[in-house]
Amino acid sequence: MNNNAPRKNRLDALWGFFTSVRLTVVVLLLLAATSVVGTLIPQNASPQAYIQAYGEFAYRLLHVFNIFDMYYSWWFRSLIAILAVNITVCTIHRWPSIWRIVASGKLRTASLEKRRPLTEFSDRHDPRELREGYRACIRRKFPRARLLQEGKGFRVVAERGRWTRLGVPAVHLSIVVILAGALIGSFFGFDGFVNIPEGGSVSQIRLRNSDATLPLGFEVRCDDFDVSFYKSGSPKEFRSSLVILENGRKVLEKDIIVNDPLRYRGINFFQSSYGPMPPKKITLTFTSRDSGRTVRHQVAMGRSVALPEGGGRFTVGEYRRDYRFRGVQVGAAVLGVLERPGQAPAEIALPLRFPTFDRMRKGDWILSVAGLEEAYYTGLQVTRDPGVPVVYAGFVLLILGCWVAFFMSHQKIVVDVRPSAHSSRVKIFGTANRNRLGFENKVRKLGAELSRLSPETQQGESK
Amino acid sequence: MNSSWILSVTTFIYGLAALLYLAAWVFHREGLNRPATWVVGLGVAGNTAGFALRWVESYRMGIGRIPLSNLYESLVFFSLMIAVIYLVVEHKYRQPTIGAFALPLATLSLAYASLAPNVSDRIQPLLPALKSNWLTVHVITCFIGYAAFAIAFGLGAMYLLKRDDNGTGTAALLSAIPPRRVLDELGHQMVLFGFLFLSAGILSGAVWANSAWGRYWGWDPKETWSLITWFVYATLLHARLMRGWRGKRIAVFSMVGFAAVMVTYFGVNYLPGLHSYGAG
Numbered sequence: 001m002n003n004n005a006p007r008k009n010r011l012d013a014l015w016g017f018f019t020s021v022r023l024t025v026v027v028l029l030l031l032a033a034t035s036v037v038g039t040l041i042p043q044n045a046s047p048q049a050y051i052q053a054y055g056e057f058a059y060r061l062l063h064v065f066n067i068f069d070m071y072y073s074w075w076f077r078s079l080i081a082i083l084a085v086n087i088t089v090c091t092i093h094r095w096p097s098i099w100r101i102v103a104s105g106k107l108r109t110a111s112l113e114k115r116r117p118l119t120e121f122s123d124r125h126d127p128r129e130l131r132e133g134y135r136a137c138i139r140r141k142f143p144r145a146r147l148l149q150e151g152k153g154f155r156v157v158a159e160r161g162r163w164t165r166l167g168v169p170a171v172h173l174s175i176v177v178i179l180a181g182a183l184i185g186s187f188f189g190f191d192g193f194v195n196i197p198e199g200g201s202v203s204q205i206r207l208r209n210s211d212a213t214l215p216l217g218f219e220v221r222c223d224d225f226d227v228s229f230y231k232s233g234s235p236k237e238f239r240s241s242l243v244i245l246e247n248g249r250k251v252l253e254k255d256i257i258v259n260d261p262l263r264y265r266g267i268n269f270f271q272s273s274y275g276p277m278p279p280k281k282i283t284l285t286f287t288s289r290d291s292g293r294t295v296r297h298q299v300a301m302g303r304s305v306a307l308p309e310g311g312g313r314f315t316v317g318e319y320r321r322d323y324r325f326r327g328v329q330v331g332a333a334v335l336g337v338l339e340r341p342g343q344a345p346a347e348i349a350l351p352l353r354f355p356t357f358d359r360m361r362k363g364d365w366i367l368s369v370a371g372l373e374e375a376y377y378t379g380l381q382v383t384r385d386p387g388v389p390v391v392y393a394g395f396v397l398l399i400l401g402c403w404v405a406f407f408m409s410h411q412k413i414v415v416d417v418r419p420s421a422h423s424s425r426v427k428i429f430g431t432a433n434r435n436r437l438g439f440e441n442k443v444r445k446l447g448a449e450l451s452r453l454s455p456e457t458q459q460g461e462s463k
Numbered sequence: 464m465n466s467s468w469i470l471s472v473t474t475f476i477y478g479l480a481a482l483l484y485l486a487a488w489v490f491h492r493e494g495l496n497r498p499a500t501w502v503v504g505l506g507v508a509g510n511t512a513g514f515a516l517r518w519v520e521s522y523r524m525g526i527g528r529i530p531l532s533n534l535y536e537s538l539v540f541f542s543l544m545i546a547v548i549y550l551v552v553e554h555k556y557r558q559p560t561i562g563a564f565a566l567p568l569a570t571l572s573l574a575y576a577s578l579a580p581n582v583s584d585r586i587q588p589l590l591p592a593l594k595s596n597w598l599t600v601h602v603i604t605c606f607i608g609y610a611a612f613a614i615a616f617g618l619g620a621m622y623l624l625k626r627d628d629n630g631t632g633t634a635a636l637l638s639a640i641p642p643r644r645v646l647d648e649l650g651h652q653m654v655l656f657g658f659l660f661l662s663a664g665i666l667s668g669a670v671w672a673n674s675a676w677g678r679y680w681g682w683d684p685k686e687t688w689s690l691i692t693w694f695v696y697a698t699l700l701h702a703r704l705m706r707g708w709r710g711k712r713i714a715v716f717s718m719v720g721f722a723a724v725m726v727t728y729f730g731v732n733y734l735p736g737l738h739s740y741g742a743g
């Protein structure tokens with residue numbers, strides 16, 4: 001009659017599939033096992049490296065299954081998605097029964113007294129004399145306590161830590177929150193880098209893994225870069241002085257070091273690398289071979305300068321970090337072209353370490369480089385990830401949830417006191433939803449404390 | 464007298480405690496358990512002194528940093544945590560036989576730090592990426608977690624040895640091992656404790672990575688292995704709670720989990736790719 005029925009059955013089956021903890025166990029183990037693969041096979045190396053290591057055929061095969069970028073592959077992401085659905089469905093499924101316990105106004109202890117008491121003892125006082133002392137003592141440990149009169153005896157029914165049942169759903173929710181944060185990051189964030197020479201500025205960056213550029217919408221200038229070293233020679237600190245400019249106006253200034261980035265408009269600039277830049281200006285000296293007179297000149301790279309006394313012109317060409325002169329390493333050198341009246345232009349090299357190198361040429365003026373401003377570029381990692389606050393909220397929830405789920409429990413006790421000949425018989429029943437050993441010890445301690453509470457000392461205290 | 468010397472001596476103190484616990488167990492000399500506990504206390508004092516002195520030494524060298532940033536220092540801290548957690552367990556549960564399984568682990572860890580030729584005890588300055596309070600939190604929480612898992616591993620081994628509460632044959636030996644119910648419950652408490660701290664360790668590591676590189680997760684082998692370890696223990700918790708697994712299966716599971724911890728800690732250095740423990 002109703003052709004909705006089979007569909008509903010199938011939905012139920014699907015729901016049932018996702019509420020099962022067996023699925024959780026299988027998916028968690030699959031995630032663990034496949035993650036191992038990704039640590040054994042290096043990720044995102046070049047195809048040549050893979051072919052060399054595994055051969056052409058294996059390379060093709062592994063490539064088809066995205067093994068070389070497996071954490072971002074469709075199948076790994078599907079496993080994570082299944083886990084997320086599993087957690088969500090499971091939590092929704094169990095929520096009503098959890099909430100019923102947490103929010104209910106009643107103390108539910110009916111089933112407790114069917115078990116064996118955790119501890120029992122006799123007291124020579126009458127239940128009526130014990131009542132107030134017991135109630136006060138129990139209430140100190142279990143704030144939700146109620147006294148029930150039963151004939152000549154009484155019972156104290158008490159409970160604590162109902163809310164701790166929220167620990168497990170909090171843990172599960174936290175994982176969904178973290179995954180949601182990661183998703184937000186992957187849709188609305190980016191990960192890129194940029195190199196800025198000292199004194200230079202940029203307004204766009206390059207994205208990682210795609211080679212595309214991205215305009216920032218503002219300008220970043222690097223005023224200064226500094227690297228300091230320990231005595232051992234290993235780097236101590238990288239520091240870039242960055243300035244943010246909006247329409248040419250300075251709006252923010254900050255020195256960044258590793259672990260202390262600059263943040264502006266949701267975009268973070270991390271110190272990540274550095275490198276040398278060709279110098280901008282050099283200082284040249286011209287020394288007369290005859291008189292020994294020396295003239296200094298500062299000149300920008302690529303520019304020309306006139307030699308004294310009409311000796312010609314020198315045009316600064318490029319700066320080389322490792323220059324080889326006739327097969328011999330001479331280190332850093334400035335190359336340039338020398339033009340003298342009546343002679344063909346000649347390319348000459350001026351190694352920094354050897355100021356008298358140019359003597360060899362036997363010209364009228366000996367050229368050398370007296371100094372140059374070595375500049376660096378700073379390498380910045382530039383990221384934007386609006387998901388981070390969400391992810392961090394998930395982190396906090398995960399830790400709090402685990403704490404509550406592991407080390408706190410929902411505990412209930414019933415202290416049953418009945419009259420017997422000229423004394424009272426006391427039995428304590430109780431249960432906790434976890435760490436029963438610890439709870440039982442605690443109940444025994446409570447029993448010992450109650451048995452020491454005699455009404456005489458009570459009266460003494462209350463005076 | 465420097466910190467390395469104190470820590471070498473501490474290795475032997477832990478070793479002595481382990482021997483005393485073993486002798487108490489194997490030769491039924493329960494009287495040895497008390498001195499054994501005092502020796503552990505002495506070891507903890509030595510271990511702490513070595514740790515603190517190393518901190519002071521780093522200041523004297525003008526480096527000034529908490530000693531938690533290379534393999535040697537992490538091993539020192541690891542052994543300290545194993546011994547401290549063991550003392551707490553003994554104080555609470557009064558089962559000194561566990562010491563015969565826990566103290567050898569503390570001894571091994573410190574012996575590896577002091578004796579292995581590839582573990583340098585030089586105090587080196589920190590690379591820029593390692594200068595972070597989050598790194599300190601990260602290392603402390605991770606190693607508290609690892610230490611709890613190490614003791615859970617010992618308890619798992621005891622459970623498997625015990626097999627049967629009233630077995631025959633080596634029964635006399637086995638009778639000194641706590642009842643299975645206690646081993647199971649205590650092992651579980653250790654796994655819970657370890658899981659909480661492993662989680663805190665992974666998360667603080669992520670926060671650190673985000674503050675240094677702008678990325679809280681990068682799937683590098685060490686990160687990935689810590690996640691694998693976390694998956695293994697999460698599976699254990701669910702198998703126990705929901706599928707009712709107890710006893711032997713859980714004992715084996717928690718030993719497998721500890722193997723994953725060991726890979727995360729040491730094995731990763733042998734895997735391809737670079738990792739940032741110290742290498743930034």
Ligand code: HEM
Binds near residue numbers: 086171402
């Ligand atoms: C990475 C994924 C997960 C983690 C880290 C996780 C974590 C936890 C933790 C820490 C506990 C408490 C265990 C204890 O107290 O011993 C727990 C319990 C539980 N989990 Fe998960 N869980 C995950 C996924 C799932 C999924 C997908 C399901 C859905 C079937 C699920 C269902 C449960 C249930 C039913 C409990 C027991 C609640 C109770 O009655 O106390 N978990 N989980």
